[in-house]
């Protein structure tokens with residue numbers, strides 16, 4: 288767990304960086320929106336529970352959190368949800384109804400204080416309104432992003448994320464080519480269906496994001512990018528359907544990654560005999 292920092296006006300990021308052997312890191316962010324009714328967007332990694340809760344408490348009194356906006360029920364977003372709700376007795380869970388249902392299989396509390404939301408809905412949080420929006424790319428059909436209509440900040444969930452060679456606080460400091468490459472690598476891995484997209488329809492979806500005129504885009508998987516124009520991000524995402532689709536690591540390649548994680552000497556990947564596939 289890294290040290291929280293301000294990501295936009297009235298927004299703190301609770302940042303983490305998951306090491307990806309042979310690649311670098313995947314940034315994993317939760318956000319605190321300091322609205323009149325404070326909002327926590329996602330709940331970090333369970334493996335960093337104490338660090339996450341300390342980071343949260345360093346930017347806000349957890350008991351004052353009124354809304355927990357869960358963008359989707361993937362493990363890198365739900366990690367500390369039960370602990371957060373213990374600390375935030377007045378919080379309501381805001382999420383896709385089916386995400387709450389599925390989450391209830393591992394955390395029954397998901398159905399106790401839930402406000403189901405879908406794209407187009409608005410949540411009034413005192414001094415501002417959050418609009419539920421659909422990010423252009425996603426890995427989970429329950430994905431629900433949000434636009435802070437008061438500030439124009441777009442929380443884009445897994446969209447606009449990147450695999451990076453090292454942890455940083457400012458995506459704007461990553462060389463342009465490396466950032467584009469990292470974003471394409473992440474997008475093709477996280478949305479492996481992107482290459483089957485109808486280019487024209489996908490273009491219209493990106494145009495929809497452009498029309499939102501976000502003042503900043505805060506991805507769950509990218510450090511804050513102060514000074515990087517939205518248009519530059521959109522141009523990178525335009526390339527995703529034509530990028531090389533990501534391929535899962537082979538058994539040998541993954542064993543190699545594991546060896547690196549465990550700190551041992553990473554063996555050279557060994558070729559494995561092809562597995563016979565039986566059809567029918």
Ligand SMILES: [Fe+2]
Nearest residue numbers: 361426427445
């Ligand atoms: Fe996801």
Ligand SMILES: [Fe+2]
Nearest residue numbers: 361363445507
């Ligand atoms: Fe994610």
